Amino acid sequence: MRRLLNQHPNRAGGVLLAALPFLLIVALYLTYSHARLAANPGDKLLPSPATIATTMHEYIFEEDERSGDYLLWTDTVASLERLLFALGISAAVGLVLGLALGVVPYLRAGLAPFVAALSLIPPLAILPILFIVVGLGEAAKITLIIIGITPIIVRDLALRTAELPAEQLIKAQTLGASTWQIVLRVVLPQMWPRLIDAMRMTLGAAWLYLIAAEAIASTEGLGYRIFLVRRYLAMDVILPYVVWITVLAFTMDWLLRTLRSKAFGWANSGV
Amino acid sequence: MTQVTVKRLWKTFGAQIVLENVNLHVGDHEFVTIVGASGCGKTTFLRMLLGVEAPSKGDFLIDGEPLPAEPGPDRGIVFQRYSLFPHLTVLDNLMLGPELGAAPLLARLFGARRRRVLDKAHALLEAVGLRGAAKKYPRELSGGMQQRLSIAQSVICEPKILLLDEPFGALDPGITADMHTLILDLWNQHKMTIFMVTHDVQESFELGTRLLVFDKVRRDPQAPEAFGATITYDIPLKGRRRGDGRPGAIAV
Numbered sequence: 109m110r111r112l113l114n115q116h117p118n119r120a121g122g123v124l125l126a127a128l129p130f131l132l133i134v135a136l137y138l139t140y141s142h143a144r145l146a147a148n149p150g151d152k153l154l155p156s157p158a159t160i161a162t163t164m165h166e167y168i169f170e171e172d173e174r175s176g177d178y179l180l181w182t183d184t185v186a187s188l189e190r191l192l193f194a195l196g197i198s199a200a201v202g203l204v205l206g207l208a209l210g211v212v213p214y215l216r217a218g219l220a221p222f223v224a225a226l227s228l229i230p231p232l233a234i235l236p237i238l239f240i241v242v243g244l245g246e247a248a249k250i251t252l253i254i255i256g257i258t259p260i261i262v263r264d265l266a267l268r269t270a271e272l273p274a275e276q277l278i279k280a281q282t283l284g285a286s287t288w289q290i291v292l293r294v295v296l297p298q299m300w301p302r303l304i305d306a307m308r309m310t311l312g313a314a315w316l317y318l319i320a321a322e323a324i325a326s327t328e329g330l331g332y333r334i335f336l337v338r339r340y341l342a343m344d345v346i347l348p349y350v351v352w353i354t355v356l357a358f359t360m361d362w363l364l365r366t367l368r369s370k371a372f373g374w375a376n377s378g379v
Numbered sequence: 380m381t382q383v384t385v386k387r388l389w390k391t392f393g394a395q396i397v398l399e400n401v402n403l404h405v406g407d408h409e410f411v412t413i414v415g416a417s418g419c420g421k422t423t424f425l426r427m428l429l430g431v432e433a434p435s436k437g438d439f440l441i442d443g444e445p446l447p448a449e450p451g452p453d454r455g456i457v458f459q460r461y462s463l464f465p466h467l468t469v470l471d472n473l474m475l476g477p478e479l480g481a482a483p484l485l486a487r488l489f490g491a492r493r494r495r496v497l498d499k500a501h502a503l504l505e506a507v508g509l510r511g512a513a514k515k516y517p518r519e520l521s522g523g524m525q526q527r528l529s530i531a532q533s534v535i536c537e538p539k540i541l542l543l544d545e546p547f548g549a550l551d552p553g554i555t556a557d558m559h560t561l562i563l564d565l566w567n568q569h570k571m572t573i574f575m576v577t578h579d580v581q582e583s584f585e586l587g588t589r590l591l592v593f594d595k596v597r598r599d600p601q602a603p604e605a606f607g608a609t610i611t612y613d614i615p616l617k618g619r620r621r622g623d624g625r626p627g628a629i630a631v
Contacts, residue, residue, distance in 0.1 A: 276461060276464060279456060279532075283476035293487075374465055374467075
């Protein structure tokens with residue numbers, strides 16, 4: 109008998125093992141849902157799959173009576189627009205500032221403690237300030253996400269830049285590189301995959317801030333919807349929405365991961 | 380013609396004296412090998428020559444001018460490792476120096492200027508035995524190939540002085556002989572002055588035209604930091620005349 113740490117599942121076994129927790133939770137849900145509905149057909153807490161399917165059919169394929177929107181799609185587009193806009197700005201600011209802090213000692217001395225302090229402010233605590241200053245519109249929600257994740261990206265990239273071997277930077281200087289040229293040809297190309305890592309790492313936080321902002325002040329969006337229907341205990345909406353948000357988040361993570369390995373082959377571990 | 384002059388040079392870190400009263404004159408096209416025990420300041424000496432450490436006292440002159448306080452294209456360096464750019468292919472690694480020098484803003488060349496550099500780079504790749512590896516990334520190369528590339532990368536910029544910091548220390552003994560041939564060929568070809576720090580005494584005799592030994596002349600067992608090292612032996616190596624034709628001499 110080999111040691112446990114030397115035993116690996118084969119491919120099919122691996123897929124099965126990965127699916128097992130998911131299947132388990134579905135089975136658990138079905139069991140309890142069935143039991144509760146048998147006791148009280150009006151129970152709203154664990155709706156049956158049929159109820160969920162009917163509701164979602166309405167949300168996906170039928171126009172809403174009041175607004176005329178296909179609700180799931182309207183909500184998805186609204187949320188993704190906010191999220192991607194905020195992620196784009198955060199990545200751009202994070203990359204520029206992170207590189208600058210990592211490369212230029214004077215900027216690091218002047219700004220690193222400030223960024224560190226900034227990153228410790230709980231973003232949700234300044235949400236009221238944002239609502240007061242920039243109003244309840246899109247700007248407040250996008251700003252909240254940016255404030256929440258940009259300092260993390262900046263600090264991460266500054267650290268990764270500082271981690272580049274000193275030998276590399278010295279070598280570049282002996283090849284005649286100026287500071288600008290070192291940033292352009294040595295540091296920046298090596299930071300692209302790091303930026304993707306940083307974005308993957310902050311994706312969860314970005315969704316958190318998005319949903320928080322939407323819950324408080326919005327008229328559409330995935331977060332808005334689940335907090336709206338909470339009043340009616342509409343678990344048949346909330347549960348599929350949560351699954352849908354998870355799927356979206358997972359897809360974004362997968363896209364970023366794929367981009368990293370396809371576009372930056374040199375950074376992949378192993379030959 | 381490159382002249383390196385060191386006069387009454389001291390280097391201290393706080394209370395610790397690393398180098399004391401170093402005097403040296405190195406003429407053009409010498410191959411200076413530097414040996415000494417660990418912590419005897421030979422790497423510090425090289426780092427001063429590189430421009431990343433400043434002398435505490437005394438003069439460090441190249442062609443009569445004080446050494447610039449930062450690394451520059453007149454002094455190339457090959458470290459034991461980490462001096463290649465992992466995101467660039469072998470060819471791009473080699474072309475980086477000329478591109479940096481010719482294009483201050485974009486650090487990239489296009490068209491006819493790029494082709495000229497490309498020809499030069501291909502010729503040098505051939506000379507250092509990396510022709511087939513042009514499109515590979517550094518991590519796909521063996522240690523010896525990585526060091527060949529790192530040397531070529533410096534040589535293509537035609538530095539007056541080439542600094543080698545234990546460049547072959549991490550390589551298999553079987554490979555070092557090839558590397559010695561390579562470095563001597565390039566040294567003869569490009570007529571630069573080489574300073575090489577090494578742990579390997581045999582290597583230092585084999586390669587150098589001049590051997591420097593760094594050691595402490597005075598010791599205080601109670602306070603080892605109280606005295607610094609200096610050049611205790613400065614041995615001209617007659618066996619290695621300048622420009623002698625080694626077998627396998629290469630043309631670039």
